[in-house]
Amino acid sequence: MYQPTNYLQQLADYVKANLQKGYTLDALKFSLINQGYSRISVENAIELANQQLAEKVLPIKEKPQITYRAVSDLKQPVKKSFWKKIFG
Numbered sequence: 001m002y003q004p005t006n007y008l009q010q011l012a013d014y015v016k017a018n019l020q021k022g023y024t025l026d027a028l029k030f031s032l033i034n035q036g037y038s039r040i041s042v043e044n045a046i047e048l049a050n051q052q053l054a055e056k057v058l059p060i061k062e063k064p065q066i067t068y069r070a071v072s073d074l075k076q077p078v079k080k081s082f083w084k085k086i087f088g
Contacts, residue, residue, distance in 0.1 A: 011037065011045030016053060 011032070018028050025046060032042045 008041065008045050008048055011041065012049040012052060015046055015049040019049070019053075 014032075015025075015028055019025070029042050029046065032045075033039055
């Protein structure tokens with residue numbers, strides 16, 4: 001009996017495994033389509049793989065602290081103009 005969810009899950013597992021190896025989604029998509037898989041099946045498998053990978057990511061519990069500090073421009077030495085260096 002044909003099980004489309006199992007078929008998509010196998011493709012999604014293939015996508016996840018090859019993403020961990022460093023392949024890009026575009027390269028995997030092109031490769032699977034060239035191997036004879038339909039474009040819709042490949043896109044659905046990539047979407048399923050993305051959903052499964054997103055579930056593994058832990059949510060951020062704390063908001064990042066943003067600190068500001070004022071930097072004064074007065075600490076930089078004042079440069080004399082060219083003419084003041086020549087004529088004093």
